[in-house]
Structure formats: C-alpha cells, structure tokens
Amino acid sequence: MKSKTDHANPFAGDSTGIQKRETAARWALRAGSYLVVLTTAAIMLHIFVKGAPVVFRSEWPFVNTQFLTELPSQLHVIEDKQGRRYETGVNGADAIKKELGENYRSEKTIAYSGGGILGPIVGTALLVIVSVSVALFLGVACAIYLSEYAKHGKFLELIRLAILNLAGVPSVVFGLFGLGAFVLTAPVFVDVPADRSVLAIPLGFTTLSFEGWDTCVLSGGFTLAFVILPVIITASEQCLQAVPQGFRETSMALGATRWQTIRYSVLPFATPGILTSSILGIARAAGETAPIMFTAALAFKDKLPWQKDLPPLPADASVFAQWEQSLQRFLGIFTESVQALPYHIYTLAAKIPQNEYSERAQYGSVFVFLVLVAALATVSIWMRIHLRKKYRW
C-alpha cells in the first residue's frame, strides 16, 4: 500500500506562467513604490547633507546664528597671494584689503549670498499666518454653509464642482488674480485717491478708493489664502459631515437654533479635523512661489517689515506722535512687501551666477525652509491631538 506522501500533490502549482506573471506583477509594483520612497529619501538626504553644515556648527551655540538672524546681503570674498580667502560683508571688505596691503590679489562679490536669511523667514511666517487665518475663516464659513445650511440640489453640486476646479488652477494664475484683485483694485481708505483708482467713493472725512493694497503681506496673504481655500473647504466639509447626525437632531429637538447646534454640538467635534486640513494648507502656502511673485515678495530687501523708514520726530514730539509712529511700524507687518523663502531660493538658484558661495546659501535656505514647514506642521498635529482628547465621541 502506498503511503500518503506518494500521492500526487492535488494542490500543485500551475507552471504555465500564471505564477510567473503574478511574481512579475508583484515585483513591478514593489519596484515602483520603492522608487518613490528612494527618490524622496535621496532628496531629503541631499538637502540635509548639504544644508545642515550651513545651519549647524560644531561648537557652541551649535547653530549658525548669523545665518538665522541677519538679513541677506552681498558677500565679498577677498583672496590674498597665498590663496587664502576671507569672506566678509560690505563693510568689512575695505578693512581687510587695507590690512592685506601688497598681499591683496583679487576680490569677488556674490549677490544675496552673505549675511543670513532672517528676512525671508519672517516674510514667509507672516504670509503663512495671514493666509491661513483668512483661508480658515473663509473656508470654514463656506464649509459650514455647504454642509449645514445649503439645500441639496443642482446649485450645491455646481458650487462643489467650482471649488474642486479651483484646486486645479495653476498657481501662477492665482498670482495674476492676486495682482489684479488685491495689488491693484482692493479698497483702501485714503485722503487723496491715486490716479489709477478704479472707483473712489468720497465718505466726507476720507475716501474709499479701490486702488489696491500694493505689493505687501496682505495682498500676498490673501492670494495664498485663495490657493489653499479649496483644500480647506473640502476637508472641513468632510470633517463636519463626520460628526454624528444624532448630535444635530438632539440639539434641534431641544430647541436649539441651527447656529446654536453648529456652535455647541457640531463645530467642537469637527475642529480637530479642520486643524489637520490646515496643516496641508500651511505647507502649501509656505511653499508657493508664483502667487507671491507679483503680490508680496521682493528679491531683495534690507529691512524687516516693521523697520519702516519714517521721518525722524522732533525732539519735543508728543507721546501720541511716538505712538503713532510705533503703530505705523507695527502695521508694516501687513503693509510692507517682504522677502519669502521660496522666492529667495528661486532668486539664489536662478537669478545670480552660480558658484560655491551661492550654492551654500541655497542649501542653507532650503534646509531652513523644510525645518520651518515641518515645525509648523508639528504644532498643528500637536493641537489636533490635544483637541481630540478633549472632544471624542
């Protein structure tokens, strides 16, 4: 009698190629995924390897404080006859040349690559704050209306379609929209309307003139807000829909108005999700170059937004005059144009002759940029976790 193992295997694999195709498909898909991961890792590693040495130092305080706290400036590189190189800013160049005397051989100047990148960091932070505030306000309002108030039907579908399409608009188009809408035609209160004012409405004590906000943080922030609006609306709406219908019904059955229902038993539970969606918004707003090119960003600026030049006050100026100047300087964070990290990187990489010094500034900026976005995202995630704990159902 045959033992069991001598039987032909009833479950033997099919050797006609089905198995081979299966294996091939699995490996092709796996290779594709690995390629994506590898590429991302390579980019990150490259930036870290090249950028970290610019930002970090081996001795105390371990970070390159100059790079993080100074404004961009021209870099002077002076070479002596022994081939030693001295790097300095605009002011130090003459002193070094005098000291070298006969030994001086040559001098090179590299635009924007000296100093630090405080200007772009501050500018990007301001743009992100303005744009995310505006976009969250408009986006959440819109999402609440669409999800809680609007009647289902063709019109609502049309609005949804429009919002989705907005997400597909190229960012440079948003830039031009911002130029036209905010830089050139947004309303401001002025005493004397400019010639290019589209419409001036005299109000007696002042004039409401549609002459635009000029290139400034506000214009750029609003433009960026429209870039990230579709993301925020869509995500917020999903978060609102995820709140159980029972909460709404109960609240209504207790006699709450619709707004009370939203305020006390829908919004608190949707907030963590809405904040998560704003993370995506932050990263996008910080990274866009085209929308701010025409509306807020400058290639170079030697002042922070709140260091506006104002006529010096007379010695006997009243406290009020001083306050007024301080206020004006403070408002500069909205009304001044700024440098921004993505645009600064673009300038360094595409607008000046390339050499080792400009490359160093590029990698440093890119590294700081990534760290900044990661930090902002971390804060949002932390806020979300914190709120989740408070409002769970």
Added chain:
Amino acid sequence: MDFCYGASRALEDISLDVPYHRVTALIGPSGCGKSTLLRCINRMNDRVPGARVTRGQVRVKGKNIHDADVDLTQLRKQVGMVFQKSNPFAKSIYDNVAYGLRIHGEKNKAVLDEAVERALRHSALWDELKDRLGASALALSGGQQQRLCIARAIATLPDVLLMDEPCSALDPISTLKIEELMSQLAREFTVIIVTHNMQQAVRVSDFTAFLHLGKIIEFGPTEDIFTNPREKLTEDYLRGIFS
C-alpha cells in the same frame, strides 16, 4: 391630517387626540408611519427636504404648530424628544443635561444646578451619578446614557415628551428601569411613545394607537385594544399574524 415625503404620502387621515398627562403608545408594523407621526409633533420632519403636512393640522396645547407665528425653538423646548439611539453629546454629564437650558439663555449657575439635579432625579440617575457630574457622558452604560437623554429632554420642563423606541437598543434590565420611569414621568408630562414591543405598550401605556400603512386603524385605552380589539387588522397584528 395627511403628511407627505415629496410625492409619497406617509400618513393619511390621521386623527388623534392625545390625552393630557397620560402615556400614549403608537404601535404598528415597521414603516407604518409611527415615527413620522411622532416627529410631526415637534416638527422634526422639517429637516427632511420635501416633507410637509399636506392636509389638516397638528395642534399642541390648542395651537396649530404650523402657524407662521410659532417659534420652532419654543415649540421644541416645550415638546421634548428622546431618540431611538441614545446619543449623549461627548461632553460631561452636567453639560449634557444643562444643554437645553443653556441654549435658551440660562446662565445662572444656581438655576442650572437645580434643574440638572431635578432632571437627574426624575430620570432616576441622581443617586448613581451625583458624585461624577463632570465625567464624560460617553463613559456611562447604554441604559444610563438613554436615561441621561431623557434627563436632558426633561430638563427644559417640556409639556409633552416624545419617545421614539427609547428601549430598542437596550438590555432588559435597562428597559425595565426606563419603563418604570415612564409611569412616573406621566405625572408631569404628556408622554407619547413609539414602540414595536407590544408587551412594552401594555406595560407602560394608558392609551394605544395602532397604525398600519400610514393610517390609524384603532385608538383607545390600552386595555381595550389588547384584550378586545374592535378591528380585525388590529387583532391579526396583535396575534402576530403579520408584523
């Protein structure tokens, strides 16, 4: 009264006089319109697009509730509702019970405290929960959650309390507790309960209405309906010939 969802008529020729301070049960097979009828009484159907009363009127305390001068929030404050699924807000026990009062503008802590205690006592929860009013309502058991929902609904002192199958998701012991509660509630509120459990209707209600396909087949004292139904259809349903 007739009631339609869009083009389809859900309720037809409904005529019902709900007795004051009694428990009235609405029974009938699934889809017969019991819940729809219940939701007509505090106009919760307003939320459903296309749903409307097409003929006749609903009167609560002698007032047609579809009159233009009826404030929906006031109506719902005075006609409370408890849902099939217990759905406490993800807030503290105290905040859940105080919700109704707060949205009607009550800010006085002493008044809120008193109302919360009264509502919790009424729903037989006070002794179990008085030491942890700040705890999350979601930590409670299913039966406690449903009683909390009742407490929440009666905290605003409504005149009418609507209950939509309040025990269908609960275990027998919790059900028993809520049934005990109902007879007490009837002393102060007019209670209307939808149930698909006929034994429950017998146990808790004073009057019963039997609905079938959007019509009221029979309405009368619970005893009469269950022991001596006038209609053949009612008898068949009660004997379990169809459900």
